[in-house]
Amino acid sequence: MTSRYWVVSLPVENSASSVWNRLQEQISKHSFDTPLYRFNIPNLRVGTLDLLLSLSDDLVKSSNFIEGVSHKTRRQIEEFERVSGVESNALTVDGVPVDSYLTRFVWDEAKYPTMSPLKEIVDSIHSQVAKIEDDLKVRVAEYNNVRSQLNAINRKQSGSLAVRDLSDLVKTEDIIISEHLITLPAIVPKYSQKDWLASYETLTNYVVPRSSKKLYEDNEYALYTVTLFKRAADNFRTNAREKGFQIRDFEYSPEAQDSRKQELERLVRDQESLRSSLLQWCYTSYGEVFSSWMHFCAVRVFAESILRYGLPPSFLACVLSPTTKSEKKVRSILEGFCDNSNSTHWKSEDEMGGGIFGLGGEADTYPYPSFTINLV
The missing domain is CATH 1.20.1460.10 (subunit c (vma5p) of the yeast v-atpase, domain 2)
Structure with missing residues (x-):
């Protein structure tokens, strides 16, 4: 033409x-x-x-x-x-x-x-x-x-561990939630993993010994969990941040995870x-x-x-x-x-x-x- x-x-x-x-x-x-x-x-x-x-x-x-x-x-x-x-x-x-x-x-x-x-x-x-x-x-x-909206969800799912949605990485068996205990996700720089494993138990009182478990790793960070008493959680977050570890706010909910999946499928359609x-x-x-x-x-x-x-x-x-x-x-x-x-x-x-x-x-x-x- x-x-x-x-x-x-x-x-x-x-x-x-x-x-x-x-x-x-x-x-x-x-x-x-x-x-x-x-x-x-x-x-x-x-x-x-x-x-x-x-x-x-x-x-x-x-x-x-x-x-x-x-x-x-x-x-x-x-x-x-x-x-x-x-x-x-x-x-x-x-x-x-x-x-x-x-x-x-x-x-x-x-x-x-x-x-x-x-x-x-x-x-x-x-x-x-x-x-x-x-x-x-x-x-x-x-x-x-x-x-x-779809791009925002995809960024959360594909971005670095510092910002991405953790719901597809943390499973039921990785979480302990009781009247007194809580499991927190920790985002640890890859080069600081040895430091994390050596120090997380002493960041505050009432951390469950040997409770940290590595769940996932990307190009920059590793995702660990740590279990401790609820009353020590705020102090743990503060001390972890001072050492360069990020404690992400996270609440495990199978219902919320299913809802997010359905929302993603709806947006794609x-x-x-x-x-x-x-x-x-x-x-x-x-x-x-x-x-x-x-x-x-x-x-x-x-x-x-x-x-x-x-x-x-x-x-x-x-x-x-x-x-x-x-x-x-x-x-x-x-x-x-x-x-x-x-x-x-x-x-x-x-x-x-x-x-x-x-x-x-x-x-x-x-x-x-x-x-x-x-x-x-």
Whole structure:
């Protein structure tokens, strides 16, 4: 799929077909590797030039916004496909590949009546895309919330012993809890294990001799248990901390462990379900946004052509996809079609002291309306 296209508009004096045939001939002769397509724009309601001028700034801003939402939705799709390990699907608009939808564009009269004022069409497109963007934010936030909860649990289960959940490491047989005795988990730096074994019985009174048992070891720490009288527990914690040993707060509960396991399984299911549904929603929404974007491009070409060439509307809109090495030659061909009286509305940026008719971006650079569509 080609990822970059130019949308341009050329002046027509007599016949659009004549201009189109000449353009095809010139492109074929001098830049045969450049695909060329008609961009079919209906007869929209012009209104007044003052209205078009007041609309021109909104056209550029809204175009950037809609393009941004399109790319944002596409990136979200690519991320979900990568995370899910699914094969990337070719994106479509109404069942048609996006590049084909652009190069064979047909205006949707039912959705955007051509007799509606241009500003009404522009506002309608903008509001539809804005709603999709808002929905995307809400859905992604919901997914990210579940993913954050799951990541937090995974960090507790896979982090170092200083922070991880100990419930899957300490078993019933490792714990003694009675009216007077308690078993505490101790996190001991790996290099201090000999020191721990030599000193834990003397950190305070009432430690059960030879009660410490090693349960687990990671790259930094070892997990030991120690049993002592409950009344000495606080003093033991303090003295252990002074020697660099961490006594973790821990309460063994099979019920709580089962509850955490069920919560983890629920979050895993929720994440998969949300990701799958959000991916499907993004596929559909991308098509809607892209369709809105192309209709907006049609409005923009129409408005900029009127401001450039005047009334009545008489122009040929085209879509081209030149290679990098062909760009200069194609620009030269296009400018050759503007060397006539229809281009007298255009002056250079210096002559005008700024943008052309308030139109920003590429429209200021050439004697014909032109802007680039990047599909990715």
